[in-house]
Structures are given as structure tokens and as C-alpha cells.
Amino acid sequence: MGRAPCCDKNGLKKGPWTPEEDHKLITYIQLHSPGNWRNLPKNAGLQRCGKSCRLRWTNYLRPDIKRGRFSFEEEETIIQLHSILGNKWSAIAARLPGRTDNEIKNYWNTHIRKRLLRNGIDPVTHTPRLDLLDLSSILRSTLCNQSSSLLNVSNLLGTQALLNPELLRMVSTLLSLKQENPETLLQYLQQNQLCNSIDTQLQNNQNIMQLNDHHQFQTPVSDVSSLLNQTQFMQAANNVEGLFSDMTNFSCQNSQENLIPSNLMNQAFVSQQAPINQVLYSSPSSSNPTVPVPSESSSLQSVLNNGNQNNFNFDSVISTPLSSPTPLNSSSTYLNNSSTEDERESYCSSFLKFEIPESLDISDFM
DNA sequence: AAACGCCGCAACCGCCGAGGT
DNA sequence: AACCTCGGCGGTTGCGGCGTT
Numbered sequence: 001m002g003r004a005p006c007c008d009k010n011g012l013k014k015g016p017w018t019p020e021e022d023h024k025l026i027t028y029i030q031l032h033s034p035g036n037w038r039n040l041p042k043n044a045g046l047q048r049c050g051k052s053c054r055l056r057w058t059n060y061l062r063p064d065i066k067r068g069r070f071s072f073e074e075e076e077t078i079i080q081l082h083s084i085l086g087n088k089w090s091a092i093a094a095r096l097p098g099r100t101d102n103e104i105k106n107y108w109n110t111h112i113r114k115r116l117l118r119n120g121i122d123p124v125t126h127t128p129r130l131d132l133l134d135l136s137s138i139l140r141s142t143l144c145n146q147s148s149s150l151l152n153v154s155n156l157l158g159t160q161a162l163l164n165p166e167l168l169r170m171v172s173t174l175l176s177l178k179q180e181n182p183e184t185l186l187q188y189l190q191q192n193q194l195c196n197s198i199d200t201q202l203q204n205n206q207n208i209m210q211l212n213d214h215h216q217f218q219t220p221v222s223d224v225s226s227l228l229n230q231t232q233f234m235q236a237a238n239n240v241e242g243l244f245s246d247m248t249n250f251s252c253q254n255s256q257e258n259l260i261p262s263n264l265m266n267q268a269f270v271s272q273q274a275p276i277n278q279v280l281y282s283s284p285s286s287s288n289p290t291v292p293v294p295s296e297s298s299s300l301q302s303v304l305n306n307g308n309q310n311n312f313n314f315d316s317v318i319s320t321p322l323s324s325p326t327p328l329n330s331s332s333t334y335l336n337n338s339s340t341e342d343e344r345e346s347y348c349s350s351f352l353k354f355e356i357p358e359s360l361d362i363s364d365f366m
Numbered sequence: 367a368a369a370c371g372c373c374g375c376a377a378c379c380g381c382c383g384a385g386g387t
Numbered sequence: 388a389a390c391c392t393c394g395g396c397g398g399t400t401g402c403g404g405c406g407t408t
Contacts (some may be wrong), residue, residue, distance in 0.1 A: 015402095016402085036393085037393075037394075038392080038393070050393085050394095051393095051394085054394075054395090058395095087396095087397065087398090088396090088397090089396075089397065090395075090396060090397085101395095101396075101397085102397095105397075105398085109398095
């Protein structure tokens, strides 16, 4: 284990510690306490630099270090704290007795981060990111793999623009609103803030397209504001909804795989508002494990009714800061500590309820 | 069983801020 | 104010173990 000595400056040893060195260090610290780390190696008879001694002690030899697998409680705490603190490993470690910042950092990079990515969750922002799933390439791959040209791919050239993640998020949110509470949607569409946000997002999209009633994409329109009155945007949302329904059906019919589940869009929005720990470790015993989290009948409603968010800001959906992390003593259901990594992964996947095809290489995101 | 590639993690590196002179 | 020392922190490295072919 560990890095081999890369140099031997000042005659000091580097690389993995031997049991003899460990014993010397432990014995010395037990007798004298570390004191000045720079002087410690000389006093302890070690051919190491003080920094190396300090790291060895704090990360490995300290008697109060808890070793072994992280429990679910610990993992959940790490995720929650990371959503608040970011890569402040020492601060996170301070909340996890017996764990070192180095250990937590390693665990994050080798386990949690990858798991989040596999489930389409941005490990930096802790929010779902459809672009991590690279839907456009999934779709293209699926379509191109069809031996018969049941669908003219050129007709779908516009999907690259449609599958812009920001636009997807925006549309999915509108669909959620529309399905769960159309009146609320209208109410919030009437707030100019939303329209402005949509306008900004669309203007940032260089591949703006116009949707017609036949779910086909045509040439970009120069004046996107024409899309932004309420009626027309609802129409656009309807068209996109139909398109995804078509795509899903197409996918099911031709590849036996539901690559774009019909509930994906709604779940993406719902998950966005849910604490990440709930996304990852929702109780498998919940009445409907495919319906994520929200204890209220409508997660959307809970967001909209949140006293701190009287004005539903579309930017919060788009840029996705984690605004209200759950308390550390969250009452979410833990899996028992003896669960395997596969079981954790299984719960994560089943919870998000969509499949990531084998062909999708997530290594690019790591 | 040998070769290969991936993964986990201990340890190193470089930077930064606090405190002392 | 400038410099130095020290400890702390986050990022990165690369060996060794393990699984796969």
C-alpha cells in the first residue's frame, strides 16, 4: 500500500511505514505527546520528516481512530455535510468521531461520488443532472442501433437541442406543474419571474427550436419571446410531453428497453427538491418505492408552499443550489449496517427508477 | 495460471493561514 | 511590515490487491 519513495531528500525516509517505525512513533507519543512535530522524528529516532510523522499519527496510528466500513448513518452524514460544506473534509470529519478527513475524503472519492454519478446526481451540487445521463447519446445510440430505418434519424436532429439538460429541466418542471396542479402552474406562470427565467434560458440556448403540433422540430426561431406567453408555452410543453411519450414508446417497441421512462421527468424534478439522502436511501418498505420521498401528497406543492420560497424561482431549479438541507438527525430510514454495497446500490437505482445502459460510460464525469 | 486492468487507500505534495519574532 | 516556522488542509499519486479474461 501507499506510494513508494520518490526521493530521499535530506536522508529522510519516505513511503510506507514499517511496523518498527510505527512502534517508535507510538511509543514516543505515548510517553511525551507529539509536542513539536519537527523535532519529534529526531527525538524518536525516526528517519522521517515531522510532517510525515504527523500524518501517520493523525491518519492511522491515533488510538481513537475507528477503522472499518462506514455505516449508513456515517455515509448519510457525510453526504449531508458535504452538501453543506463541500470538500471541507476536516470539518466533516469533526462531525464523525473516529474518522479522519483523509479517510472520509477517500471514501467519498471511491464510493459515494461514484454512486451519486451512477444515479445521475451531481456530486458537487448534490442535485440530479439529466446531462449526466447523456440522454441525447443514449437516444442516438438506440436509434442508430436499429437495423431497420423505422424512424428517419434526420428528423430527430433537433433532439440535440431539445435534450439540452437545462431545457429538459425546465420542461420537466412545467410538466410536473401541469400534471400535479395546473392551476398552480398558471398562477406561477403569471409571475413574470418565471417567464423571464425561461426567456433567459432559451436565449442562452443557441439551438432554439420551434415546436409544432406534430412533434417535429423545425428551424430555430429568432424571437423566442413568442414562445413565452402562457398559452403557447403550455402548448410547447404539451408537444414535448407528447414527444417524450413517442420516444418512450418507440424505444420500448424497438429495443425492449425503456430508456426514457415516462416518469423520469417528474422524478427528476421531485428528486431535485428532495434531500439527497432520501434520494439515495429511501426506505424500501415505503408504500410505493417508485414514488420518491415526499411525505406530502405533492412534493411540488410542498416546495411551493414553503414559507421561505413564496416566490417559486425557476433559477433554483436550473442552477440547483441546495437550499435547505435536512437536519443531521434526519428521520429517514436507514438500511441496516450489514447491507452490502450492492444492496445500497440497488436501493439507489430502484429509487431513481431508471436504467442506465451499459453503453453509457460515466467515467468521463469522474 | 498467467496477463491484464481496475480499484482502494495510505502517503505525499503544495498551498495557506496563524502565530511568533 | 516583513519574514519565518509550523500545523492544517485539500488534491493527487501510485503501489498492491483483487477480479476478470
